[in-house]
Amino acid sequence: MPRLGWRWLLALSSLPSSLLLIFYRVTPESPRYLCLKGRTTEAIDVLEKIARMNGTELPCGTLVSDHQIELQEKSNDPSEDANLLSPRTENATHKGIDSNIGGISSLFVLLSPKLVRSTLLLWVVFFGNAFSYYGLVLLTSELNNGNSKCMPTKVQSQESQDVNYRNVFIASFAEFPGLLIAAATVDRLGRKLSMSAMFFLCCFCLLPLVFHQPEGLTTGLLFGARICITATFTIVYIYAPEIYPTSVRTTGVGIASSVGRIGGMLCPLVAVGLVHGCHQTASIFLFEIVIFFSGICVVLFPFETKGRKLSDTVSSPKHTVESA
Structure with a gap:
């Protein structure tokens, strides 16, 4: 950054992501x-390929979805084979599927009585996650710029290059243990408990930064806060697809992620604007409120998805325990 500028930094940072395009064609469909x-x-075909890679074979039987099974149960026609669909039932299946897809209709499904609570809470959590995550990234450089006290805007702009990159690197490295903690706790403690615990612990780490702290302590507190917010961001992307049925899963997660991007766009006004305006206390307090409220919303999620079977449609049971 000090030698080549932000354009070269952005270009070099994008190279690893471009490698993902190589795997696009070989990634199997769900x-x-x-x-x-x-x-x-x-x-x-996809399942058989998965079975071969795992050195096993598919169990005997006919592949059907939860929605097809429900239609068969509702038909109550003993002449129909339990594993096969008649043309009438198959047409009804496609009609039911078509009613669950499409942009506007999918949005209405997300706001239906069965999903509206999960959807609204998820939007708040995604907003809080993106707001806090990107805000902490910006705070890492703002609070490690070598200025322990607030200065007038003109003087501060002249000293904007005095960023302690060593401390920025240390705080940024916190994302690695954050990912490890998320991987270690998400299946042991469950999605809700691990996510809410990380939100509340992040609040604890940020609280001392309401006041100006020594450089080393500031770096340590930001290190802990970024561990926590990285873990919550990772876990919410695991939890979100599990609360929605297959028919609206991508739409639900996509809209929630879009709401999160709004938080990402607003956070610079806090992380940069308030700190530059000599309002570090107000900035940290706002982060505390957003993070704490996000943790409360996680606690209010209607159910835990750990060990539960994924559903295909909104009417499918969500609380069936996954078989061993």
Whole structure:
């Protein structure tokens, strides 16, 4: 950054992400999605490939979705095979699937009585996560710029290059243990408990920064806060797809992520604007409120998804314990 400038930094940072394009063509489609779309032959092909890679074989039987099973149970026709669909039932299946897809109709499904609580809480958590995560990234450089006290804007702009990159690197490195903590706790403690605990612990780490602290303590507190917010951001991307059925899963997660981006756009006004305006206390307090409220919303999520079976449609049972 000091030698080449931000443009070269941005260009070099984008190179690792471009490597992901290589894997796009070899990434298999979701079998659940293919099954729900009625493309069971393609779903079986994907499952057979997975089985071969794991050195096993698929169990015997016919591949059907939860939605197809519900339609068969409702038909109450003993002449129909339990594992096969008649043309009438298959047409009804596709009609039911089509009613669950599409932009506007999917949004209405997300705000339906069965999903509205989860959807609204998830929007708040995504907003709080993005607001806090990107805000802490900016605070890391703002609070490690070599100025322990607030200065007038003109003088501060002249000293804007005096960023302690060693401390910025230390605080940024916190994302690595944050990912490890998320991986270690998400299946042991559950999604809700691990996410809420990290939110509240992040509040604890940020609280002393309401007042100006020594450089070393500031770096340590930011290190702890970024560990926590990285863990919550990782866990929410695991939890979010699990609370939605397959028919609206990508729409639900996509809209929630978009709401989070709004938080990411607003955070510079706090992380940079308030700190530059000599309002570090107000800035930290605002982060505390957003993070704490996000943690409360996690506690209010209607159910824990750890060990629960994914559903294909809104009417499918969400609370069936996954079989061993």
